[in-house]
Amino acid sequence: MTDQIARMRITIEDVKPAIWRRVELPLSNSLKTLHLAIQAVMLFENDHLFRFDVGEASYGLPLDNDYMAPPTRDAANIRLAKLVQRGVTTFTYTYDFGDNWRHRIEIEGVFTADAATDYPRFVDGERRAPPEDVGGLPGFEEFLDAMAKPRHPSRKSILQWYGRPFDPADISRDEIQARMAKLTKRRAYGKTVHANTKFVKP
Numbered sequence: 001m002t003d004q005i006a007r008m009r010i011t012i013e014d015v016k017p018a019i020w021r022r023v024e025l026p027l028s029n030s031l032k033t034l035h036l037a038i039q040a041v042m043l044f045e046n047d048h049l050f051r052f053d054v055g056e057a058s059y060g061l062p063l064d065n066d067y068m069a070p071p072t073r074d075a076a077n078i079r080l081a082k083l084v085q086r087g088v089t090t091f092t093y094t095y096d097f098g099d100n101w102r103h104r105i106e107i108e109g110v111f112t113a114d115a116a117t118d119y120p121r122f123v124d125g126e127r128r129a130p131p132e133d134v135g136g137l138p139g140f141e142e143f144l145d146a147m148a149k150p151r152h153p154s155r156k157s158i159l160q161w162y163g164r165p166f167d168p169a170d171i172s173r174d175e176i177q178a179r180m181a182k183l184t185k186r187r188a189y190g191k192t193v194h195a196n197t198k199f200v201k202p
Helices: 031-042 080-085 136-148 155-162 173-197
Strands: 004-012 020-026 050-054 057-060 090-095 101-112 121-126
Touching (some): 004 080, 031 050, 031 121, 031 173, 121 173
Antiparallel strands (some): 020 121, 050 090, 090 101
16 A cells, blocks of 8 residues: 655744745654654754644653643654544644744645655755754844854854854755655664564564
């Protein structure tokens, strides 16, 4: 049976000009895999907690001291297919509860997968995402201002902290593709191992 894929647009909320990415994932993938795909295409480092909010339910990494009400469910246990079956078209993803990067995720459509294409797949996008630990939206605005102005009083310290120039228009497509290729390879390896173990007699 041919896989179905969901095409999704992911936009960081409250940032202008918009920072967004479009990705395609098989409906058999979980929200945990979507999290990893977002990390890849936004060039985040997966150093912080995350949460998907879908209607009244939240999905992420279940914690013993979970303060959420209702408690966070395991993102690895819900497939994109289930969301599509429920008629879900938009939901949110929050990464790093300190910087609080909220993303709006729109399911733009469901299509038949191309047998010659590897998934998850990066399609397109615009604008570079904020660096890790930049200090949320206020910190990112100051960061951009300092990077754009050679005489900005904080430019030297911010350049030293970040370690290199920052071009807000350059999303580093090659790096995104390399990260997505690693994710795709890991998912394919996991599927192969799972398929092989089904035929091993106890």
